[in-house]
Amino acid sequence: MFLEALGSAMLGLALAWAAAYRLPHRLPARSLVLSTGVAGALFGAFLTHTALGAGHFLVILLGAAAVSAALLSLLLRPAERFRRSSATA
Template identity: 55%
Template sequence: MILWEALGSVLIGLAVSWTALRRLPARYGQFRSRPLALATGPVAALFGALLGHTVLGPGHTLGTLGVSLGVTVALLSLLLRPAGRPRRSATA
């Protein structure tokens, strides 16, 4: 069962990162690096699945995959660069 959770979470991570790269409009910002975003998705999902499996225990596959999805979305959101003009620093 753990193998299916791991495989499912990696597929979720790939799907979320690919969809985010393709579908996010420019007004929300852009990703710093396309390969970094594609690599972060599966790794974050696998970490989320490990965390979910540890907390929820065996037999909660849907809950584990839900935690995996949440961690993936949270970590991918950290890679977004805001749209618009860059801020000036206080020292400039």
């Protein structure tokens, strides 16, 4: 179980770092992004481990990555290129 938690935390950190590196203009502060990625991965690993039980290491990491990516996607802001200016009468 320790390896599952460590592996999922490292996976969440890697996903969050990649997201912060690729989309810095659409995400909030880097510390929030990194902590959300790790927390999401740990929660995903816990959830998957609870549902499947022990002995499914790769599936647990897949569940951790899915929950981490889902939480990171909630932090995204809209792109600025579609900004509309208000029309004055």
